[in-house]
Amino acid sequence: MAEVILKHVKKIYPVASRKEREFEETESNLHVTNEGVVAVEDFDMTIADREFIVLVGPSGCGKSTTLNMIAGLESITSGELYIDGVLMNNVEPQHRDIAMVFQSYALYPHMTVYENMSFSLKLKKVPKDEIDRRVKEAAEILDITQYLNRKPKDLSGGQRQRVAIGRAIVRHPKVFLMDEPLSNLDAKLRNQMRAEIISLRHRIDTTFVYVTHDQTEAMTLGDRIVIMKEGVVQQIGTSQEVFEKPVNTFVAGFIGTPQMNFFNGELKREGDSYSIKTEGVEIALSSDKCERLIKNNIGSQKITIGVRPEHISLCDEGINSKVEVSEMLGSTIHVHVSTDGNEKVILVIQTMDLNEPTKMFASGKPVTFTFNPKLVHLFDSETGHNLEY
Amino acid sequence: MDNKRPAVTTDNYLEQSGFMKLLGRLGMRNSRSFAITMMLPTLLFMLFMTVYPMLSTVWYSLTNFRLLKAETDFIGINNFIQLFSNEYFRDSIWVTVKFTLFSVFFEMLLGLLLALYVNSIQQKMIQKTMRITMLLPYLFPTVTVCLSWTMMLSANYGVINQWLNALSLPTYNWFADVHTAFPMLVIIDVWQNTPFVFLLIYAALQAIPQDQYKAAKIDGAGVRNTFWYVTLPNLKTALALCAMLRTIDTFRIFDKVNLLTGGGPSGATTTISQYIYNYGIKTLKFGLGSAGALVMTIIVLILASIYIKNALRNNNG
Numbered sequence: 001m002a003e004v005i006l007k008h009v010k011k012i013y014p015v016a017s018r019k020e021r022e023f024e025e026t027e028s029n030l031h032v033t034n035e036g037v038v039a040v041e042d043f044d045m046t047i048a049d050r051e052f053i054v055l056v057g058p059s060g061c062g063k064s065t066t067l068n069m070i071a072g073l074e075s076i077t078s079g080e081l082y083i084d085g086v087l088m089n090n091v092e093p094q095h096r097d098i099a100m101v102f103q104s105y106a107l108y109p110h111m112t113v114y115e116n117m118s119f120s121l122k123l124k125k126v127p128k129d130e131i132d133r134r135v136k137e138a139a140e141i142l143d144i145t146q147y148l149n150r151k152p153k154d155l156s157g158g159q160r161q162r163v164a165i166g167r168a169i170v171r172h173p174k175v176f177l178m179d180e181p182l183s184n185l186d187a188k189l190r191n192q193m194r195a196e197i198i199s200l201r202h203r204i205d206t207t208f209v210y211v212t213h214d215q216t217e218a219m220t221l222g223d224r225i226v227i228m229k230e231g232v233v234q235q236i237g238t239s240q241e242v243f244e245k246p247v248n249t250f251v252a253g254f255i256g257t258p259q260m261n262f263f264n265g266e267l268k269r270e271g272d273s274y275s276i277k278t279e280g281v282e283i284a285l286s287s288d289k290c291e292r293l294i295k296n297n298i299g300s301q302k303i304t305i306g307v308r309p310e311h312i313s314l315c316d317e318g319i320n321s322k323v324e325v326s327e328m329l330g331s332t333i334h335v336h337v338s339t340d341g342n343e344k345v346i347l348v349i350q351t352m353d354l355n356e357p358t359k360m361f362a363s364g365k366p367v368t369f370t371f372n373p374k375l376v377h378l379f380d381s382e383t384g385h386n387l388e389y
Numbered sequence: 390m391d392n393k394r395p396a397v398t399t400d401n402y403l404e405q406s407g408f409m410k411l412l413g414r415l416g417m418r419n420s421r422s423f424a425i426t427m428m429l430p431t432l433l434f435m436l437f438m439t440v441y442p443m444l445s446t447v448w449y450s451l452t453n454f455r456l457l458k459a460e461t462d463f464i465g466i467n468n469f470i471q472l473f474s475n476e477y478f479r480d481s482i483w484v485t486v487k488f489t490l491f492s493v494f495f496e497m498l499l500g501l502l503l504a505l506y507v508n509s510i511q512q513k514m515i516q517k518t519m520r521i522t523m524l525l526p527y528l529f530p531t532v533t534v535c536l537s538w539t540m541m542l543s544a545n546y547g548v549i550n551q552w553l554n555a556l557s558l559p560t561y562n563w564f565a566d567v568h569t570a571f572p573m574l575v576i577i578d579v580w581q582n583t584p585f586v587f588l589l590i591y592a593a594l595q596a597i598p599q600d601q602y603k604a605a606k607i608d609g610a611g612v613r614n615t616f617w618y619v620t621l622p623n624l625k626t627a628l629a630l631c632a633m634l635r636t637i638d639t640f641r642i643f644d645k646v647n648l649l650t651g652g653g654p655s656g657a658t659t660t661i662s663q664y665i666y667n668y669g670i671k672t673l674k675f676g677l678g679s680a681g682a683l684v685m686t687i688i689v690l691i692l693a694s695i696y697i698k699n700a701l702r703n704n705n706g
Contacts, residue, residue: 073603094609106600110622119618120608167604 002084002097002174002207004047004070009079011040011065011231031230039065041231043079052201052208054222056215057254062231063211064179070209071100071177084174094120096175099168103180105160107152107167113139114148117167131170138169141203142196158189165197169204178210182217194220215255219243227251249384252306252377258334258346260377261312263305267298267378267387274298276376278305279319279341286374292388293378303387306377309334309348318370321345326361335361337369345369449679456673468680478681480656481664482688488575488660489639495579496635497628500586505620507587508594520591527584535648538577539564564650567657574658578645582638586631593627594620633696640689661685 014036031038040062047053055063068074070081072093081088088096107116114135121131139145142162152160161181168176181197182190194217201208201221212218218225219239227234227242227250235247246252252260265278274285274293285293321337324344328351335347347369351357361367378387412423450468454461472478503523510516526534541548544562553560563569597620605615643662646652652659652667659667661681669678 068603071603071607073606093607098607100604100607102600102604104598104600106598106604108601108604108618108622110625111618119610123609123614167608 003049003082004175004207004209005080005082006043006045006047006066006070007080007082009040009043009066009069009081010038010077011062011069011074012077013037013039038231040069043233045226045233045236047207047209050205050207052210052221052223053226054210054212054218054224055226055228056212056218057228057234058213060230061228063213063226063228065231066228067100067177067179067209067211070175071098072096094123097171097173098175098177099171099173100177100179101161101164101168101181103183105152105164105184107160107163109152112149112151113144113155113163113166116152116163117148117170120167120171134170134172135166138166141169141200142166157185158193161185161193162196165200169200173206175207175209176204178208180212181210183212183214190217197221215257219255225255227254229254245386245389246306246377247386247389249304249306249379252379252386256308258309258348260306260308261343261345262379263307263343263345264381265303265305267293267301267303269293269298269300276303276305276373276378279339279343281319281370283370283373283376285376289374289376289378289388296387298387302381304379304381304384306379307371308375309346311375312345312347312369312371314347314349315368315370318368321367321369323361323363323365323367325363326358328358333357333361335367337367446679446682449676450683452676454676454679456675461676464676468677469684471677472680472684477656477659477668478661478664481659481661482684484571484656484658485640485642485660485662485685488571488578488642488658489636491575492578492582492639493632493635495575496583496586497632499579499583500631501590501624501628503583503587504590504594508591523587524584526581527588529581531581531644532648534577534581535645538573539649542573565654567654570650570654570658574645574649577649578639578642582635586635589627589631590624593624597623629696629699633693636692636696637689640692641685661688 012033012035015032031041043062043066045053055066057063065074069076070083072088072091076089083096083098108119111119117135117138118131121134126134135148136145139148142165144159144162144166147155147159147163152163155163161184164181178197182193185193198221210217210221222239224236224238225242226236229250235242235251237245242251242255246255246260249262253262263278265276268275268277268282272290272294274290275282276285277283319339321339323335324338325336327334327336331351333349333351333354335349337345337347339345347367349357349361354360379385380387451463451465452461453464453467507516507519507523510519529537540546542550542563544550544560544565547563549563550560561569563573601619601623602615605619610618641662642660643666646658646660646663647666650658652663662685665678665681665685669675669681
């Protein structure tokens with residue numbers, strides 16, 4: 001149980017040669033400076049005691065590097081890291097009082113489950129009966145008592161991950177670090193383990209830092225979510241905040257399934273009222289949106305309009321489009337349409353009141369839709385920043 | 390797409406080509422007899438190339454077959470009795486065992502240390518260069534290796550004796566001295582074959598998941614504990630395999646011994662192979678030579694099965 005503070009933490013990997021640097025620049029989307037490849041840029045955050053933080057972002061965004069820096073497996077190039085008020089920059093991993101769960105489980109293959117779980121305590125020279133008590137307690141929590149004498153190769157993926165979590169629990173760490181722990185599991189097991197992590201979190205009540213590229217995991221597990229891209233933190237907030245108030249088009253597109261639709265459009269200001277125009281349709285904005293835009297002193301300009309698929313509704317008069325593909329999911333149908341202005345849009349329609357939805361949204365059928373002006377997101381067309389927040 | 394056209398499979402291709410009818414006529418329509426027929430040429434070749442020579446060796450070992458003698462008589466296990474009652478043969482077994490023990494031990498030790506060292510080098514370029522350079526001795530033909538070492542260790546003009554002379558240290562006639570011939574053979578064998586061990590262990594080291602090292606670091610394992618609890622158990626199979634291959638290979642050593650010392654001085658370096666060559670092949674007593682070869686094969690088989698049983702099968706990876 002501890003507070004974790006990251007103060008302007010930065011990670012730069014030095015690039016050995018010019019050739020290597022050119023390769024990094026052309027082959028990856030990483031930011032390369034004279035000092036080297038910037039993996040994490042100015043990470044600044046305070047993780048409260050017993051908070052569950054999820055770092056999320058696409059591959060190569062720096063989330064695992066950040067976690068490794070907290071763990072002490074990567075050195076910090078600049079900035080400060082405090083765990084429970086103590087500066088940890090130069091402290092060895094074993095002295096940071098943390099525990100880590102890896103995507104590949106990282107169990108020692110030649111040791112039994114019991115030996116795997118007790119290894120760190122054995123190295124710490126904890127008395128045998130205390131080790132035994134802690135291992136059995138953790139095994140009970142994770143329901144793996146019957147596997148204590150087995151070796152990792154005799155266990156399924158889910159059981160192995162439980163052992164890996166057990167190995168972390170026995171240490172009673174101040175901070176629990178998890179690096180994509182569910183990524184190697186199949187979809188069904190992943191959902192089950194996700195629920196188990198939630199209940200585990202309530203039982204062991206400590207600070208969690210969890211890394212994932214799966215936004216569903218991020219939304220369901222985290223008290224707060226940190227969304228990263230190319231080493232830079234894009235937004236920190238609760239699931240609801242990042243969903244409802246995305247700070248830029250990246251966050252808006254990354255959070256939510258199916259992903260948010262973006263339209264090129266225009267924002268028109270007439271006095272204190274605003275309207276948006278896209279695909280030949282003009283929609284007046286709600287008063288609360290107008291207030292926020294006035295407050296930010298936004299004038300008429302070209303914008304990117306973001307609308308979540310579930311906030312689009314069918315109507316008689318609105319934006320005209322043709323169905324390209326539809327995906328029937330039971331209670332909803334995902335309809336991929338192409339507008340007259342050649343924008344690709346996804347609509348999520350409830351099938352409850354519809355008669356034969358698959359026929360209704362067969363390929364080539366015309367669809368007219370509109371969206372709720374209260375729920376649209378307005379982004380600067382050049383910078384991608386949200387104009388309201 | 391034309392869906393009516395059947396997909397071409399081996400079965401219906403054979404059916405269409407009339408091949409199956411031909412097989413039917415030959416009474417081979419079931420898959421078992423067909424498979425055996427297809428494998429027969431290879432099997433016959435293998436039988437001729439391996440089983441026949443092996444059985445011949447067994448047969449010769451029970452006869453007094455001599456190339457210059459017209460008659461060959463069956464003499465039972467007399468060749469074996471003669472071999473084991475011969476002090477030189479018993480010595481050759483001891484020399485071979487001693488040679489194998491020393492060579493394999495030092496090759497394994499040095500190969501492991503070198504692999505650990507090269508694997509720990511951070512700069513990829515240096516690591517690559519080291520890897521290639523270290524492999525060189527293994528790539529040279531044994532004849533080249535023997536000639537180079539013979540020249541370097543020559544009592545008269547060898548560079549090693551020149552250095553020792555320059556340092557006012559005693560010099561030796563390396564391959565003719567009873568005290569130095571055997572150690573020199575071991576050193577040269579270790580020099581040439583350590584790269585093989587290095588390469589196998591290096592490959593195994595590269596395959597150890599890095600996450601295990603990270604987990605060990607967080608668990609508080611230092612350098613010694615990490616080696617003992619992570620590296621070594623992960624290398625177990627590679628080490629066992631390596632030791633087995635090197636033991637079998639070293640036990641059969643002939644080329645180096647024959648080229649460097651010819652088994653001398655006074656039998657100090659006569660291994661089983663060299664003994665078979667000296668007293669079986671050179672004297673054309675093929676019966677006796679075959680018996681010696683059989684004894685060596687049996688010892689190698691026993692050693693290999695011990696390795697397989699204890700090390701390879703117990704692998705818990």
